[in-house]
Amino acid sequence: MPIETVPPSARPPAASDGFFAPFRGGVRHLRFLPLLATAREAQSYFEIGTSKGNSVAGIDCAAVCVDPSFRVEQNVIGRKPYLLAFQMTSDDFFAQYRLSDLLPKPGRLDLAFLDGMHHFEFLLRDFMNVEKYCDERTIVCLHDCLPIHPHAARRLDRRKAVRQETTRPVDPEARGWTGDVWKVLRILQQYRPDLRITVFDCPPSSLVVITQCDASNRVLEGAFDEAVARWDKADERPGWFDDLHDSVRLVSSRANMEPKAIRALLGL
Numbered sequence: 001m002p003i004e005t006v007p008p009s010a011r012p013p014a015a016s017d018g019f020f021a022p023f024r025g026g027v028r029h030l031r032f033l034p035l036l037a038t039a040r041e042a043q044s045y046f047e048i049g050t051s052k053g054n055s056v057a058g059i060d061c062a063a064v065c066v067d068p069s070f071r072v073e074q075n076v077i078g079r080k081p082y083l084l085a086f087q088m089t090s091d092d093f094f095a096q097y098r099l100s101d102l103l104p105k106p107g108r109l110d111l112a113f114l115d116g117m118h119h120f121e122f123l124l125r126d127f128m129n130v131e132k133y134c135d136e137r138t139i140v141c142l143h144d145c146l147p148i149h150p151h152a153a154r155r156l157d158r159r160k161a162v163r164q165e166t167t168r169p170v171d172p173e174a175r176g177w178t179g180d181v182w183k184v185l186r187i188l189q190q191y192r193p194d195l196r197i198t199v200f201d202c203p204p205s206s207l208v209v210i211t212q213c214d215a216s217n218r219v220l221e222g223a224f225d226e227a228v229a230r231w232d233k234a235d236e237r238p239g240w241f242d243d244l245h246d247s248v249r250l251v252s253s254r255a256n257m258e259p260k261a262i263r264a265l266l267g268l
């Protein structure tokens with residue numbers, strides 16, 4: 001197993017209430033996603049990573065969900081005209097289906113939430129695959145891209161390891177696990193300056209909101225191998241955690257809950 005290092009310069013750990021201070025005042029993503037849908041007047045929603053259905057449950061428009069292991073035990077249909085569930089990995093989904101065929105006519109994607117496999121190369125592929133169905137007004141959200149502590153950003157999800165191996169409570173250092181999807185934010189900042197990236201302070205680890213997508217853009221496809229090689233071991237470099245947080249200007253979700261404010265922020 002690779003040795004995972006934590007830079008000594010890392011910022012202070014989560015505040016005592018479990019939220020890293022910058023996220024304390026924010027609105028949770030489960031509440032903020034429906035606000036984005038309203039602001040965009042979304043007719044179509046696509047989700048990678050559904051689990052119990054908590055995120056899709058708050059959405060009212062037609063929805064397509066992908067997860068290799070659904071755990072839904074609640075009414076997730078609500079007021080939606082339809083909901084399609086694909087029990088498979090997102091890579092398999094994109095290999096087998098054309099998303100535009102599954103969306104209400106004219107097959108345009110209005111809102112997407114990417115919250116599947118939390119290893120960065122998977123999320124990067126998810127974004128590349130989804131962007132093919134986006135236009136400049138599509139809103140694409142990425143979850144968990146600003147970990148509250150370097151421990152949370154390890155590739156290995158120690159919450160599960162602890163639960164499986166012992167009956168002890170979850171290791172506090174393993175709380176708020178995000179995986180290393182933060183690298184996707186850095187890669188997009190580096191390779192796709194044309195995207196409009198807004199990072200909301202939704203606890204516990206932000207909501208990255210992307211607009212100005214371009215379905216014809218192939219920069220990431222061309223740069224994928226290089227980007228993955230360059231960022232693979234980036235968490236072994238001292239200072240990565242501070243650099244990540246310094247690269248972002250967090251936007252208050254609570255101060256921007258009105259549709260008009262959201263539209264202005266996202267350039268819609």
Ligand SMILES: C[S@@+](CC[C@H](N)C(=O)[O-])C[C@H]1O[C@@H](n2cnc3c(N)ncnc32)[C@H](O)[C@@H]1O
Pocket residue numbers: 048049050051052053054055066067068069070088089090091115116117118122
């Ligand atoms: C954090 S949960 C999603 C939570 C949900 N979006 C919410 O906000 O309540 C992540 C989900 O991603 C799913 N997942 C794991 N690997 C995946 C993959 N390769 N493709 C799609 N989904 C995946 C897992 O089965 C899990 O249900």
